[in-house]
Amino acid sequence: MQDLIIEAGRTERQYWRDLWRYRELFMFLAWRDLLVRYKQTIVGATWSIVRPILTMVVLTIVFGRFAKMPSAGVPYTIFVFCALIPWQFFAAAVSECGNSLVGNSALISKVYFPRMTIPASSIITSFVDLMLSGVLLALLMMWYHFVPDLKVVTLPVFLLMAFAAALGIGLWISALMVRYRDFRFIVPFLVQFGLYLSPVGFTSDIVPAEWRTLYALNPMVGVIDGFRWSLLGGATTWHWPSFVVSFGIVVLLLVSGIKYFRHTERTFADVI
């Protein structure tokens, strides 16, 4: 028989245990999001592949052909795709995550489960897209006869960083969105803006040295640089200061995101 005391302000020591206990719900919500995505569509799951391809084509033409941005000696398509994968994951994850609480308001006001399950599970669909894009990248590399070297084993580190960055920002935004619906407009704008601000179409090498560390305040700089470095076999340089700064920012975002979310979680059902 489990003993439970419900009281105002009682910090749930059980919360993290609860999150583990509700892991099946986490998977069910992710499964639901995936299923629903392509119900009643004709092209179906292929949209997950078509989107990154189209963006890549546009960026190749605009930045590669017209602007003639340097691509570190690697075919521009691969160059841009390496950055596009983490970026599109991040953008989609932050958008989904931000809207997740409000989108599931019916659940929040009627059932108990640790609320963090919702933003966390909303990232999974973007993660699946990332995997598909990864397959596409592999195919592209085969086409260009490009083989990445051993640095590829560090890729999971950067993947985890991307995940953490998306979750950290996502938690902040979803919690804020519950109370202030203005963020509905802010998020797409930030994402658009971020695409040009982050080193997707260009490398961070072209950023002047004295600004580079400051530039790394954008967490995706560290992530994208990392992705490029590990996949392209060092064709781009590794800049320790910017990695450390980005990593620090990601950790800060995640920890503060979790704290803020937990703090405001108890008023969600009242305010949503």
Add this chain to the structure above:
Amino acid sequence: MSDAIITFEKLSKRYIISHQRAKGDGFRHVVESTLRRPWRWLRGAEDRPAAHQEEFWALRNVDLTIQQGEVVGIVGRNGAGKSTLLKILSRITEPTEGRIHLRGRTASLLEVGTGFHPELSGRENIYLNGAILGMSRLEIRRKFDEIVSFAEIERFLDTPVKRYSSGMYVRLAFAVAAHLEPEILVVDEVLAVGDAAFQRKCLDKMDDAGKAGRTVLFVSHNTQAVTRLSTRCVLLEKGEITLDGPPHKVASAYLNAGAVGSAVREWEPSDAPGDDVVRFHAVRIRSEAGTVVDLIDIRQAVGIEFDYQVLKPGYIFHPHFLLRNEDGVPLFVGNDVDPEWRGVRRPPGRYVSTGWIPGNFLAEGAIWVGAHIMTLAPEKWRCGVPDVVMFRVVDPLEAKDTARGDYTRPLLGVMRPLLRWTTKTYDAEHTAPVTR
């Protein structure tokens, strides 16, 4: 006290209501106040209501102890705090003060079909809904067939739920929830949806839960269901418990307090319904003892009294009433066939005509009375008010001389007459019936 499975101690919940400000609201104002006091908005929680806001206590100092195996019904008017109580118990919202001590696995049913996604099929939604309600995947798989047969949707398992009729939807939703097996079951007005057959199913399921030794806490406006199922009843009024005791007693108190209708309607001559021939004074419900009552035992006769003034001579009067139950279904019409005045042209004056409905005739529940007066030869409707008074018929479970007999489950039907029954037995040797 050691057996208590749920203990509420001084539980209180406060909400802050905002009233319309002179200027608008939103992020701009937050930015303004943030610049003045930087950390305030981050904290998020409301500590003190601002000038344009008001405190509202949904629950105030609720103290309640529930033992294992009790089936507790919570009744109260809309806004009394019942749903808030269940929400706090289900950990959906936090209390402002006080605490609850729970000693068992809890499952809450605050809405039917929580988390159902219209694009997913019935099969997919069973898994989804089950997971949301706290069942593991194995559990759902094990009970899958039972759930499907309870819901009676075998044919439509793979159709998207958005194509279901509302009846199917609600059956499926309840089927999943009905197969939860927690130690404590918390149910909120789920019985309000669905047709009569479905509601009966729900009641039976909840009854089974109670009989299996589970603790059930439920909120319902259906006082018949509450009195049928619960071993104990609690009345909530404006966030406080005002009565806690046997179901019948609490249910009557609730009905009498909250009943929207009244057993008497009187008019001043200036605004009384009627024309220049006849005018109402009053319509009343009387017991056999002669007192005005709004609650009547099902075994007793009840009188519908018309108090009216005849203004012009030479008319034949035909007072009659139409009874309707709480669902608005017309039960029957009572026509005044008193031989003393039948076909007789009445002189002007004040008359009080009472129609007596025998005991053991009406069904339980609220009965609305529409009172009308016509004149005959030629027929002309003079005056009348539909649903002008109401009274309640109560069937006490302990009574042995009602039409219920020894049956304890809910009885269908708009009437409940006590009939005369005969039984003949057939002896093995005789071919003719043997009468006792």
